Amino acid sequence: MSMIDRRIFLGASAGLTAALGLPRMALATASGDRRFVFIIQRGAADGLAIVAPTGDPAFAGIRGDFARDSAGGTKLDSLFTLHPALAETGKLYAAREALFVHAVASPYRERSHFDGQNILETGGARAYQRQDGWMNRLVGLLPPEEGKALALTATIPPALRGSNQVSSYAPSALPDASGELMRRVTMLYEGDAQLHALWNQAVETRAMAGDGAGGGRRDNGAATGALAARLLSGDKGAHIAFIETEGWDTHANQRGALTRNLRNLDALLAALKGGLGAEWNKTLVVVATEFGRTAAPNGTGGTDHGTASAAMLLGGAVAGGRVIADWPGLTRSQLHEGRDLRPTRGLDALIAGALAQHYGLEPKRAMAILFPNARGVAVEEGLMRS
Amino acid sequence: MAAATIALNRFGLGAKLGEAPPSDPRSYLLNQLSIYQPRPAALASMPSRTQIAAQIGDFIDEVREDRPMRRQAARMPQGMRSPMGDEEIPENARRFIRRSIAEQYMVMVAGRMNAAATSNTPFAERLVHFWANHFAVSADKPQVIGMAGLLEFEAIRPHLMGRFADILLAVEQHPAMLMYLNQWHSIGPDSPAAKWVARRGKQRGLNENLAREILELHTLGVDGGYSQGDVTEMARALTGWTVAGLVKGPAARALSGNAVTGDFNYADLIHQPGERTIMGRRYRQQGVGQARAVLADLAAHPSTARHLATKLARHFAGDEPPKAMIDRLALAYMGSGGDLPTVYRAIIDSPEAWAPGPVKFKTPWEWTVSAFRMAGAAEVDGQIVAGLLQQLGQPAWKPGSPAGWDDRAASWAGPDALVRRVEAAEKIAAQAGAGTDARAVAVRLFGETLSPSTAQAIARAESPQQGLALLLVSPEFLRR
Numbered sequence: 001m002s003m004i005d006r007r008i009f010l011g012a013s014a015g016l017t018a019a020l021g022l023p024r025m026a027l028a029t030a031s032g033d034r035r036f037v038f039i040i041q042r043g044a045a046d047g048l049a050i051v052a053p054t055g056d057p058a059f060a061g062i063r064g065d066f067a068r069d070s071a072g073g074t075k076l077d078s079l080f081t082l083h084p085a086l087a088e089t090g091k092l093y094a095a096r097e098a099l100f101v102h103a104v105a106s107p108y109r110e111r112s113h114f115d116g117q118n119i120l121e122t123g124g125a126r127a128y129q130r131q132d133g134w135m136n137r138l139v140g141l142l143p144p145e146e147g148k149a150l151a152l153t154a155t156i157p158p159a160l161r162g163s164n165q166v167s168s169y170a171p172s173a174l175p176d177a178s179g180e181l182m183r184r185v186t187m188l189y190e191g192d193a194q195l196h197a198l199w200n201q202a203v204e205t206r207a208m209a210g211d212g213a214g215g216g217r218r219d220n221g222a223a224t225g226a227l228a229a230r231l232l233s234g235d236k237g238a239h240i241a242f243i244e245t246e247g248w249d250t251h252a253n254q255r256g257a258l259t260r261n262l263r264n265l266d267a268l269l270a271a272l273k274g275g276l277g278a279e280w281n282k283t284l285v286v287v288a289t290e291f292g293r294t295a296a297p298n299g300t301g302g303t304d305h306g307t308a309s310a311a312m313l314l315g316g317a318v319a320g321g322r323v324i325a326d327w328p329g330l331t332r333s334q335l336h337e338g339r340d341l342r343p344t345r346g347l348d349a350l351i352a353g354a355l356a357q358h359y360g361l362e363p364k365r366a367m368a369i370l371f372p373n374a375r376g377v378a379v380e381e382g383l384m385r386s
Numbered sequence: 387m388a389a390a391t392i393a394l395n396r397f398g399l400g401a402k403l404g405e406a407p408p409s410d411p412r413s414y415l416l417n418q419l420s421i422y423q424p425r426p427a428a429l430a431s432m433p434s435r436t437q438i439a440a441q442i443g444d445f446i447d448e449v450r451e452d453r454p455m456r457r458q459a460a461r462m463p464q465g466m467r468s469p470m471g472d473e474e475i476p477e478n479a480r481r482f483i484r485r486s487i488a489e490q491y492m493v494m495v496a497g498r499m500n501a502a503a504t505s506n507t508p509f510a511e512r513l514v515h516f517w518a519n520h521f522a523v524s525a526d527k528p529q530v531i532g533m534a535g536l537l538e539f540e541a542i543r544p545h546l547m548g549r550f551a552d553i554l555l556a557v558e559q560h561p562a563m564l565m566y567l568n569q570w571h572s573i574g575p576d577s578p579a580a581k582w583v584a585r586r587g588k589q590r591g592l593n594e595n596l597a598r599e600i601l602e603l604h605t606l607g608v609d610g611g612y613s614q615g616d617v618t619e620m621a622r623a624l625t626g627w628t629v630a631g632l633v634k635g636p637a638a639r640a641l642s643g644n645a646v647t648g649d650f651n652y653a654d655l656i657h658q659p660g661e662r663t664i665m666g667r668r669y670r671q672q673g674v675g676q677a678r679a680v681l682a683d684l685a686a687h688p689s690t691a692r693h694l695a696t697k698l699a700r701h702f703a704g705d706e707p708p709k710a711m712i713d714r715l716a717l718a719y720m721g722s723g724g725d726l727p728t729v730y731r732a733i734i735d736s737p738e739a740w741a742p743g744p745v746k747f748k749t750p751w752e753w754t755v756s757a758f759r760m761a762g763a764a765e766v767d768g769q770i771v772a773g774l775l776q777q778l779g780q781p782a783w784k785p786g787s788p789a790g791w792d793d794r795a796a797s798w799a800g801p802d803a804l805v806r807r808v809e810a811a812e813k814i815a816a817q818a819g820a821g822t823d824a825r826a827v828a829v830r831l832f833g834e835t836l837s838p839s840t841a842q843a844i845a846r847a848e849s850p851q852q853g854l855a856l857l858l859v860s861p862e863f864l865r866r
Contacts, residue, residue, distance in 0.1 A: 064589075110608075110614075111598070111614065111617075112598070112602050112608055113787065113789075114602075114608075114787065114789045115608055127608065131796075155779055155797055155798060155800045155802075155803055156796065156800050161796050167801055167802075168800050168801065168802050169802055170779075170802060172777050172802075172805070172806050172809065173773070173776075173777055174774075174777045174806060174809040174810055174813065175809060175812075175813065176809060177805070177808045177809045177811075177812045178812060180848070180852070181808065181812055181852060181855055181856075182808065184843060184847070184852070184856060185808055185856070185859060187843065188839065188840065188843045188856060188859070188860060188861075189861070190839070191837070191839050192861045194799065195804065195861055195864070198799060198800065198801045198804050199801070199804060201801040202801035202802060202804055202805045246786070251568050251593055251595050252568055252571075252593070297589075298591060298592065298593060299572070299573055299575070299580075299589060299590045299591020299592055299593065300568065300571055300572070300590065300591070300593050302593075304593070304594055304595075305598070337614065
């Protein structure tokens with residue numbers, strides 16, 4: 001999780017986009033107080049451990065020692081069991097506010113984290129093909145209020161990079177600069193287009209800053225969730241947030257690391273819901289990773305880079321309480337390249353579908369703009385409560 | 387920017403306090419290739435690898451073995467990663483890492499900064515940093531904390547003016563890399579050791595992490611023409627490449643042989659027997675020579691030349707590297723058998739690297755080094771430097787991934803990042819004291835290209851420190 005600790009930067013200035021008169025396409029029709037949070041799991045999270053297909057007859061055989069790790073987890077349906085570290089998420093599922101999608105993948109079929117994350121974030125056909133991210137393009141589809149986007153990271157992640165104004169906040173332990181220096185820097189940057197824009201944005205967010213959400217460590221999911229909720233609250237808050245979680249690259253001794261990461265994620269989601277209060281009912285949270293991991297454990301108590309994984313949709317606006325999957329099976333011949341869970345659904349169609357329904361966007365248009373590579377592919381339907 | 391300003395700022399790391407601009411920028415840079423020191427005074431006394439490895443070995447032992455400390459771990463609410471990147475770490479062991487290995491990390495961060503801040507060969511120092519980022523390890527993993535600096539000092543610095551193949555081999559055999567990318571405990575499934583543990587009901591095997599990153603990041607590049615099959619074959623060829631002295635008990639002899647703790651060791655007992663085929667070539671060698679032969683071929687591959695040329699061109703000519711320059715650098719690489727000084731000279735000879743406008747937004751590391759050089763810092767404190775870099779968003783040797791830090795402005799030029807530089811600038815300027823005349827320094831650094839607005843802002847500052855802070859965050863100083 002990104003460094004979160006002391007001060008708060010609030011809000012963003014997507015409004016600048018409108019003020020600058022930049023073109024805006026396919027404006028959303030829904031009313032203006034919806035929230036969207038994207039949580040990326042950097043490092044390739046093991047979907048087969050998180051939403052375990054315990055009802056698949058091949059599961060115990062291929063997972064070896066890992067097969068028993070789902071004991072005590074929320075039973076989702078006849079096929080799937082949620083990892084026991086996700087207890088709070090299990091409650092969301094019971095309240096029909098969590099939906100899991102399995103055997104899902106981005107269009108990427110190689111096994112490099114960096115390329116996989118780049119494609120997941122940019123929505124490009126190839127890594128580094130696109131300079132802007134699908135979340136930034138989403139901002140362009142929304143009214144100014146709902147398009148206020150913020151990354152809880154020190155720098156703007158690829159998903160939010162692009163022509164629409166977005167902001168980032170990660171707390172700093174440096175002493176605040178003096179007001180006098182800040183004022184002079186403002187003048188200094190007046191003639192420099194890039195620095196002027198960045199600076200104005202920083203000053204604007206600073207003006208809205210609060211007084212710390214309690215110390216949050218990078219592995220403190222609850223603090224991160226609470227902070228995100230604060231930043232997303234109220235009319236002045238951001239309406240879109242990007243949160244990163246890391247440590248999912250479990251090549252060795254996966255059991256402990258995964259349990260710890262999932263507990264953090266679970267705490268983050270619970271704190272986010274708690275902090276958002278009534279706004280949770282208009283919130284969509286998507287959790288996704290760049291690709292999955294090998295179905296079988298490797299020789300060092302972990303798993304190696306794979307292909308399909310599981311994604312989560314959470315929030316009061318989600319039509320939850322179910323697992324969506326065209327289950328491909330786990331026998332050797334059913335696995336992708338004899339080793340990985342085979343992808344049977346696309347993350348592009350899932351994310352575009354959820355966002356189209358959440359914001360009342362025309363689905364084809366949303367797909368074409370968010371994931372131009374998948375233009376023409378039908379989006380997933382019926383993900384949100386109507 | 388004038389050529390002298392470009393030589394100082396874009397090729398180098400900024401002028402030192404009182405340093406005059408070079409009268410012949412090209413020879414100034416070329417000369418650095420001859421007088422570069424692999425081990426300057428600032429790095430004369432760095433912690434010993436043997437000692438650090440022994441400590442890591444003790445640490446791994448504590449976490450692995452069923453000791454009281456480990457049982458205590460079960461009661462702990464939260465923990466750090468263990469040496470294998472996994473379970474809860476006992477409090478004692480955690481304290482141990484913090485005190486001992488982290489102290490050594492701080493010593494090395496200070497060494498790195500002191501070397502950069504005082505160097506007379508800043509172009510060469512920049513290249514050290516470039517290669518350290520190319521062959522990134524990340525000190526997020528406890529077993530890498532004390533070793534990340536050593537990878538740079540021991541594997542990169544001595545070979546900076548050699549062939550790429552030399553750096554490549556030194557890096558892939560360095561304990562920091564072998565530990566960071568899980569190579570040291572990767573075991574050939576058909577090796578004698580794997581059969582032995584299988585009889586005891588355990589399963590140990592291949593880890594393809596290092597193999598993949600060698601192909602994707604260190605040599606060919608992601609579009610370099612390799613397949614998943616090549617990755618797996620490479621992983622098999624690399625089995626046996628391990629680090630001596632990390633494990634105790636019965637496995638110790640198998641992994642360590644007679645090698646000194648913390649040294650690279652080739653352990654035949656865990657090597658996957660048989661010949662390998664990688665990128666269409668067969669490798670019939672046995673033992674340590676097999677992967678070494680693969681590395682030599684990878685270093686000589688045109689995809690590697692192109693991959694390295696692209697990254698170097700991006701570093702010196704801008705985020706969107708000009709194709710002509712990439713072609714030129716790749717040609718210099720292939721024509722010289724991967725001789726690095728030949729490639730460095732081709733960079734100096736590239737007109738694209740001398741484009742007058744600034745072509746790069748400085749990374750936090752570059753910005754901090756140039757600020758320290760300008761402020762005349764020497765004998766810096768490691769903890770302060772490490773903390774500052776952390777706050778600026780680029781903690782030393784902790785890029786968080788083997789891809790290293792991104793070398794594009796989009797990763798560094800953000801609103802929050804800019805405020806942090808202003809905060810840091812005020813702090814650095816306050817420490818530099820009132821003795822530095824920012825007006826004179828600005829003229830020396832940027833000459834006629836100093837903008838009237840920056841000159842005016844500095845001249846109107848209410849104190850010398852404020853003038854210095856404004857210079858540090860001026861558009862000219864933030865870019866190169």
